[in-house]
Amino acid sequence: MNERNVLRAKLHPVRLTSTESGEMDFPASIRLCPRLCWAAGLAELEQVEVCNLTGPARVSATVLLGEEGEARLPAGMSFGFEAGDQVAIMGVTRVPVRRLPHHAALLVLVDPERNAATEIRRQEARELAREPSFVPTPAPRRFREVRLVP
Amino acid sequence: MKFSLTLTLLVTPHPSALLDLAVVLRRFAPAPESLLWSTIPGSGEARAWLLVELSAETAELLCVHLGRIAAVRRVRLSRSVPPSAPAAARG
Secondary structure: OOEEEEEEEEEEEEEOOEOOOOOOOOOOEEEEOHHHHHHHOOOOOOEEEEEEOOOOOEEEEEEEEOOOOOEEOOHHHOOOOOOOOEEEEEEEEEEEHHHHHHOEEEEEEEEOOOOEEEEEEEEEOOOOOOOOOOOOOOOOOOOOOOOOOO | OEEEEEEEEEOOOOOOHHHHHHHHHHHHOOOOOEEEEEEEOOOOEEEEEEEEEOOHHHHHHHHHHHHOOOOEEEEEEEEOOOOOOOHHHHO
8 A cells, every 4th residue: 555654743842851761661762751642642652753953863762651741761772862952752654645635743842841732733734736836827718709790 | 820822723624623622621721711712714713812820730731631632723822921011021
């Protein structure tokens, strides 16, 4: 089936509260505030991309539910990340091309001081049905035929 | 603390948008001090502006729950500062 990888949910910008491993962490995971997960519709054990907005690092991680306001990358995968860095967390999904016009991504804007949601948006994918600079030629004007009666 | 919530809703495919909004408001907040509601003709969209007095945590929770309503395209939470406040507080 013809499918595309598209953005499903994004949390932005989240402040990393810690880059130390906890007892219950497993490698390649990120502990996130449950309220933020709920706002973005992220499930526990869902795979997400974590991009550092203050540096070039980017990793794939599995979501684990953490404490209120928490965003913690364990030490094993925090190369390029430091506590206090702002990150974007993105969940992607595969959508059939015919369903793309009906797909909406959930964008959650976060206050990085408290790691609390301040704005939630649904963004739909716009479909490009034709080349954007294409201008259709105007239809020829039709004149009414007037017969002059002698 | 007073918070203002700005909402954009799609009312055309979701005729129960206002009802869903009322249910969430009733569950998480007292009656808003102000509520402005306007429908944009032809677009199927409606905008709402609410002024509520809540604690910061409850306001954030309300924002998250409003964002989960299928009809809500956008919800923005901001601290409402009265016009009489000093300019520094208004930003």
